[in-house]
Amino acid sequence: xxVGGCDEQDVKTQTLWWTRRLSGRAFGTGMAAKDSMRRxxxxxTELLLSFLSLSEKLRFECVSTQWQRLVFRRHRELVxxxxxxxxxxxxxxxxxxxxxxATIVRKCRSLEALDFSECHSVANYCQMFALIADNxxxxxxxKCDLSLVSEDVFEAFAAKLGPQLRGYxxxxxNQSVENTLSLRLLRVCRHxxxxxxxxxxxxxxDEVLARNLRRMSFFYTHxxxxxxxxxxxxxxxxxxALEVMSADSEWTNCESSRSKAAIAGLRxxxxxxxxxxxxxxxxxxxxxxxxYYGRCLAVNHVIREFCRREGASAQVVNIGSGFDALFWRxxxxxxxxxxxxxxxxxxxxxxxxxxxxxxxxxxxxxAEERREGSREGSLHSRRYHCIASDATKGRKLxxxxxxxxxxxxSAPVLFVFECVLLYWSKDTTEALVATxxxxxxxxxFLVFDVxxxxxxxxxxxxxxxxxxxxxxxxxxxxxxxxxxxxxxVQNGAKNVTVWDMKTVYEELLPREDRQRAERLEFLxxxxxLTQLLSHYCLxxxxxxxxxxxxxxxxxxxxxxxAINSVAVRVWNHSRHLVSDxxxxxxxxxxxxxxxxxxxxxxxx
Numbered sequence: 001x002x003v004g005g006c007d008e009q010d011v012k013t014q015t016l017w018w019t020r021r022l023s024g025r026a027f028g029t030g031m032a033a034k035d036s037m038r039r040x041x042x043x044x045t046e047l048l049l050s051f052l053s054l055s056e057k058l059r060f061e062c063v064s065t066q067w068q069r070l071v072f073r074r075h076r077e078l079v080x081x082x083x084x085x086x087x088x089x090x091x092x093x094x095x096x097x098x099x100x101x102a103t104i105v106r107k108c109r110s111l112e113a114l115d116f117s118e119c120h121s122v123a124n125y126c127q128m129f130a131l132i133a134d135n136x137x138x139x140x141x142x143k144c145d146l147s148l149v150s151e152d153v154f155e156a157f158a159a160k161l162g163p164q165l166r167g168y169x170x171x172x173x174n175q176s177v178e179n180t181l182s183l184r185l186l187r188v189c190r191h192x193x194x195x196x197x198x199x200x201x202x203x204x205x206d207e208v209l210a211r212n213l214r215r216m217s218f219f220y221t222h223x224x225x226x227x228x229x230x231x232x233x234x235x236x237x238x239x240x241a242l243e244v245m246s247a248d249s250e251w252t253n254c255e256s257s258r259s260k261a262a263i264a265g266l267r268x269x270x271x272x273x274x275x276x277x278x279x280x281x282x283x284x285x286x287x288x289x290x291x292y293y294g295r296c297l298a299v300n301h302v303i304r305e306f307c308r309r310e311g312a313s314a315q316v317v318n319i320g321s322g323f324d325a326l327f328w329r330x331x332x333x334x335x336x337x338x339x340x341x342x343x344x345x346x347x348x349x350x351x352x353x354x355x356x357x358x359x360x361x362x363x364x365x366x367a368e369e370r371r372e373g374s375r376e377g378s379l380h381s382r383r384y385h386c387i388a389s390d391a392t393k394g395r396k397l398x399x400x401x402x403x404x405x406x407x408x409x410s411a412p413v414l415f416v417f418e419c420v421l422l423y424w425s426k427d428t429t430e431a432l433v434a435t436x437x438x439x440x441x442x443x444x445f446l447v448f449d450v451x452x453x454x455x456x457x458x459x460x461x462x463x464x465x466x467x468x469x470x471x472x473x474x475x476x477x478x479x480x481x482x483x484x485x486x487x488x489v490q491n492g493a494k495n496v497t498v499w500d501m502k503t504v505y506e507e508l509l510p511r512e513d514r515q516r517a518e519r520l521e522f523l524x525x526x527x528x529l530t531q532l533l534s535h536y537c538l539x540x541x542x543x544x545x546x547x548x549x550x551x552x553x554x555x556x557x558x559x560x561x562a563i564n565s566v567a568v569r570v571w572n573h574s575r576h577l578v579s580d581x582x583x584x585x586x587x588x589x590x591x592x593x594x595x596x597x598x599x600x601x602x603x604x
Contacts, residue, residue, distance in 0.1 A: 042070060050074035054104070055524060061107075077113040078104075078132075079285075096128050105135040116144035126150050133157045141194070143169040146181040154181065158188050167194030167215075186210060199227040208234045217243040243280075252419065252470060253322035253348055258282035259292050260324075268293040268517050272332075273325035276359045277352065286521040287529040291536075293517050294505040295448060298538050299418060300329070302446050306414045307337045315413040317341045317401060319391045320420035323352055327384045331365050339383045341405045343397070346388035349377030353386060380404065391420075392428050394435030402439075412442040412544070422449050423470060426477035430491045437492025437543045444542040445488060451478050451500070451537045458535060484539050493541035502533040 040048070049071045052060070057071045105111070114132060116125075125148040133139070133153075139161050146154060162185060170182060182197055186209040195202070195210055196217040202210040213235050232239070261274040262281035268289060275281065284292075307314040307330065314337045318326055321342035330337055342352070356362045356379070369382040377388035385405040389397050401407040415436060421429045436443055453462065453475050462472055478484055481498045488496045499508070523529065 042066070046070040046073055053522070054078070054108075058104070058107075072107045073110060075108045076110060077115070078108065078111050079115040080128075080132075096124055098124070098127060098131055101128060101131055102135070105132055110138060111136045112138050113141040114139060114143070116142070126153055129153060130156070133161060136161075140164060140166040141168065146170045146185075154184075158185055162188035163190060165189045166191060167196075168192075169196035183209070199231060203227040203230055211235060212238045214238055215241040215243075253320075253344070255282060256419070257323040259284055259288070260296060263289050263292050263296070266520055268520060269296050271296070271325065271329060273328045273362065274323075276362060277323035277325060277355050285528075286523040287526075287532060289521060290505075290517065290523070290529055291501075291532045294501055294509060294533065295418075295536070297509060297513075298501070298504050299416070299446065299448055300326075302538075302540060303414065303416065304330070304333070304335055306412075306444060306446075307335045310412040312336045313338055313408075313411045315339055315341075315407055315411055316416065317343065317407065317413060318416045318418075319343045320417065322348060323355070324418070325362075326416075328362060328365055331383075337383070338411065339385065339405070339407065341385040341387065341401060341407060343387055343389055343391055344377075346377040349379075349386050349388040353377065353379050378404070392424060392432065394432045394439075397432075398435060398439045407440075409440050410442065412444065413440050414444045414446060417445070417447045417449070419449055421447060422472050422474045422478055425473045426487070429474060430487055433488055433493065434491040442542075442544040443492075444540070444544075445493065447484070447537075447539040447541075449478070449484070449537060449539075450475070450535055451481060451484060452535050454479055457531055461535075481537055484537060488539070488541040492543050494543050496539065496541040498537055498539040500534060501536040501538060502530060504538055505533050 045066060049057070049067065050073075052071070054075065057075065061068050061071045114136065116129065125145075129144065129149050130153045133156075142161075142165065149157070168185065168189070170185065179198075182202075186192075186202060189210075192210050192213060194215040195213055197210075199218050202208060208231055211234055216231075216235070216239065232242075257274070257278045258280060259282050260269075260271065261278040262284060263269055264271040264274045265281055266289065303316060303326065307316070316326065316330075316337060316339075318324060318340065321344050324342070327340040327342070330340065342349070344352075356366060366379065366381040366384045371380050372378070377386070379386040387400055387404060389400055391397055402409060407413060424432075433445065436445075450458075450461075450472070452458065453472070458475075462475060465472060477487070481500060484498050485496050505514070
C-alpha cells in the first residue's frame with residue numbers, strides 16, 4: 001500500500017524521525033528543536049534549573065522528563081518556614097502534613113543545609129524534625145530549636161548525622177537546656193567548620209570542644225574574656241572569620257544595620273552609605289526585607305519633612321542611632337538642617353567613629369570644624385555630633401546636648417527613637433519624654449517600635465530577645481496604639497498621632513514605589529508580611545505645633561472640624577514619601593482620624 005507515492009513503511013519512518021527530532025533525539029544524532037532545552041544538554045540545564053526556588057521547582061517539574069530528572073539534583077538548602085503555611089492543617093494545632101513533607105524530602109535527595117528556625121508554633125515539630133533528619137543522608141548544616149525535639153529523636157540524630165556535620169546553629173527556649181544539648185552535640189561533631197553558639201557551650205576551663213573552626217559567630221559578654229582567649233588560641237591556625245556580637249542591646253544594632261545594608265544592596269532603598277558601616281549584609285527573607293523597606297521609607301520621610309518644614313534651624317537627635325547614616329543621607333539630598341546628633345553606647349560610638357575615619361566619603365562630611373570629644377566615643381563638628389551617653393538619664397543627656405553638641409533649647413528639635421523605647425520600662429520612658437519636653441520648648445518625637453505583643457508572634461519574639469539578655473521591659477505598657485499615645489500625651493506632648501505599620505505600608509506608602517519594591521523579590525504568600533507589619537507602629541508627637549492633636553474635648557463638633565482641617569493640611573504637606581531622586585508622589589485620600597480628640601484651644 002502506498003501513500004502519496006511512498007509506501008506505508010516510509011511514512012512511519014519519516015513520522016518517527018520528525019517526532020524524535022522535535023523531542024531532541026534524531027536517531028542518535030543529538031539534534032534538538034530550537035525551542036527545546038535539550039539543546040543545552042543536561043549539565044547546563046541542571047545549572048539553569050538550580051536558580052529556581054523550591055516552590056517553582058515543584059510547580060514546573062513536569063514540564064519534561066529532562067526537567068523531572070534534573071530539577072532537584074542541585075537543591076542543597078531547605079528553609080522550612082518559607083513553605084510551611086502551605087503544609088499546615090487547618091486545625092487549631094497547626095500540625096504539618098508529614099506526607100507532604102516526606103514527598104519534598106524524597107525529591108530533594110541532595111539536601112545539605114536545613115533551617116527549622118521560626119517554626120516554633122508547629123505542633124508536631126519533633127516528628128517533622130525526625131522525618132527530615134532520617135531522609136537527608138548528606139546533611140552538613142542545621143539550624144533548629146532542640147528544646148522541641150524529644151530525647152530519643154535527638155540521640156538518633158546525633159549518632160547518625162553528628163559526625164558529618166560541618167556547622168550548626170541550635171537554640172532552645174530554656175538556657176540550661178540549650179547548654180546541655182549543645183555540649184552533647186559537640187562531643188559527636190568532630191568535623192565542625194562553622195559554628196554559631198555561646199562561648200560557654202564550647203569551652204570548659206582551658207579545654208575547647210570545637211577546634212579547627214573556620215568561621216565562628218557568638219554573643220560576647222564581659223564574663224567571656226578568658227573563654228575568648230582560650231578559643232582563639234586553639235583555633236588561630238584555621239580561623240578565617242570571627243563575628244562577635246554583644247550580648248546586650250548592642251547586638252540589635254548589628255542585625256538592624258546588616259539588614260538595612262542588605263535591602264540597600266537589593267535596591268529597596270537608596271542608601272549608599274549603609275554598606276560603609278557594615279561589611280557583611282544580612283540575607284533575610286523577602287517578607288523581612290519588605291518590612292525593613294516600609295520602616296526605612298516611613299522614618300526617613302518624617303525626618304526629611306521635619307527638616308524641610310523647619311528649614312536651616314532644624315535639629316535632629318537620633319537616640320540609639322547605631323550605625324544609621326542619617327546625617328550623610330540628609331547631606332547628600334541637600335536637605336536643610338542645623339545639626340544631627342547620634343547618641344549610643346561608648347562601644348557603638350567608637351565603632352562608628354572608626355568607620356567614619358576609614359572611609360573618605362564619610363570623613364569629608366564631618367571635616368568642617370571637627371574636634372574630638374573629651375570622653376570616649378565622642379566626635380564633634382559643625383553640623384554632626386556623635387556622643388556616648390546613657391539616654392535613660394534625661395538630665396545628663398540634656399546637659400550633653402546643650403553644652404557639648406550646641407543643641408538649642410528654643411529651636412525645633414526632633415528626637416528619633418527607632419526600636420529603642422520598648423527595651424526600657426514605662427517609668428523610664430515617661431521620665432525621659434517629660435524631661436525632654438520641659439528642656440526643649442519646640443520638641444518633636446518620632447518613634448518606631450513594637451506593639452500588639454500579646455499573641456504567639458509576640459511571645460516568641462520576647463522569648464528570643466530574653467535569651468540574648470535584651471528583655472522588652474516596656475512590653476506590658478505598650479499593647480495598643482492608645483498605650484503609646486498616652487505615654488506622650490501625659491508627659492508634655494500636646495499633639496500625638498500613631499499608625500500601625502500595616503496601614504502605613506498598604507495605604508500611605510506611594511503605590512508606584514511599593515510595586516517597584518515588591519517586584520525585586522518574589523513573595524508567594526503575604527500572610528507573614530501582614531503579621532509582621534501588624535506588630536509595629538509609627539508615632540509622631542510634638543509639644544509646639546498642631547500636627548495631629550490628641551486630648552480630651554467635650555465639644556464633638558469642634559473636635560471633628562479641627563481634626564479634619566489639621567489632617568488634610570498635614571496630609572497634603574507630607575505627600576513626598578520617597579526621595580526626590582525618584583520624584584514620585586503617592587495617591588490617596590486623607591486618613592480617617594475620626595475618634596481622635598483635639599484640644600479646642602489648639603484649633604487655631
